[in-house]
Amino acid sequence: MSTPPPPSGAERTDGAAVRIGALVPLSRPGWVEAGRHLLAGLELAVREVNDAGGIAGRPLELVVRDTAADPRRAAAAVDELAGLGVAALAGEYHSVVARAAAARADALGLPFLCSSAVLDALTERPTPWVARLAPAQSHGWRIYADFLLGGGHRRIAVAAESSVYWASGARILRDHVAPRGGTVAALDMGALTPGAVSDALVDRRATALLLLVGHPEPAVSIVEAVRRDQRLAGTMIGAPAGQPEFARWAASLGGAGAGIPFLRYLPERLGPLGARVGTALRERLAEAPSFVALEGYDTVAVLAEVLRSHGVDRARVAGSWPCVAVEGTRGPIRFSRTPGIGVWQWAWPPVQVVDRDPADPGRFRVLHAG
CATH class of the missing domain: 3.40.50.2300 (Response regulator)
Incomplete structure (x- = not known):
């Protein structure tokens, strides 16, 4: 078994796995179905990164912790994952839970790319350590x-x-x-x-x-x-x-x-990457993937690019948010500072208002796009 990277997030060149901590609701009262889709996206992207050679020849490893929609449990998981030497955190669906995780990541100096939580006030103060893929609730x-x-x-x-x-x-x-x-x-x-x-x-x-x-x-x-x-x-x-x-x-x-x-949070039509990933996720989930699964995939895609370009030092990872330019499943991903939001934000993912078609509840209708 590989020795975990040191808690400081310092560079390693001995072939040990690069670890990303993943926060996911996988048990009640968490929204388990959302957690399952989020994890499927995260895991698929990790597999593809490793199939393509990993991070400078080192395998990427996902260390998963179930938050169960509990902010205290999430904060404790952040502490544990920091001690295990993860280079960054990823994931979480529930906004209140993500806020607790973001606060702890900020306090520890641990980069956190939040996948799905939308609460505007993800942190009480501006922080360089946290970035977010999901659009702000407002x-x-x-x-x-x-x-x-x-x-x-x-x-x-x-x-x-x-x-x-x-x-x-x-x-x-x-x-x-x-x-x-x-x-x-x-x-x-x-x-x-x-x-x-x-x-x-x-x-x-x-x-x-x-x-x-x-x-x-x-x-x-x-x-x-x-x-x-x-x-x-x-x-x-x-x-x-x-x-x-x-x-x-x-x-x-x-x-x-x-x-x-x-x-x-989907575009009117997925491009080639989104369509390919959607097909792979459908096979993995044995059902149509939600946008949450694509958020999971995009999270790892961004972190993998950052780790390849800037190394695994935590400060350098966090310092790279404004330099990110990654083609995601739902469009080009870049982060910026948005007024009223204290984290680095993708402004903005595509947004749709949809419903299930009364004539065919298995089919979605797009009613409005913003």
Whole structure:
């Protein structure tokens, strides 16, 4: 077994593996399906890097830790991975968990390329150590708000659980639609049953209900309750956080889960790289890959290029973020400093609003692009 690189991240030339720490939700209450797709993308890219000769002749190794959507567990994993001598961190899907990991990585001086988490305030202060591939929540959710307004929705309700992420999303929506004559009413899912949501929608005369809640529950029960209520036959249900992206949504709800718009970070058409990777991921997952799987692949593609060009010293890896120019599965990836965001940001990945086609829930329809 290879001796791990020293914790300082100093250069090694003896052929030992170059390690990347991967943070992924693989058990409940984490969104396990998203974690599985993210890990598949990470692993596929590592395999391809090694098939192409690794990092200056050294194999690339992924050291995976399950965060289970627990910020404390993620922070402890960062400490452990730093001690194992990883050159950088990758991954994570849940925003609140990624924020804890980013804070710890910043404190330790450990580069972290966040794959999927979107919370704007990923760190409390600007840091040179963290970069992100996913678009900031404010960017994607404003595009979603434009979609709602374009569809004539001015009275919007959000069924929300208590979370920094959900509260941030509700605030972005409210701030964007209010100047355009819209309102956003919060329905506290800590106080309401899914059945009571229907009465609240009728009382508020809402034309759209957004699910700012976990999946499968209470999201599935809310959808079922609203779909059954004849008073709400014309009410649009939306899920900006992307719950309907994954197969389990369709399996849980069938046709009732169709026609629910969500955000997806894909271009209108994948280029040759994205198409090839998508085919390989489909074989690996035995189902259509989500954009989250492509985010995982792109994460390793970026880190591999950085490690080849700048070596495995952690400070040099972090110092390379502004120099990145990598062709990703969804377009050219470059990082910049974006106002209001304290990490190096890809500004911006492609953003779509899509839903599952009611006539064929296995097919996605693009409703809006930003």
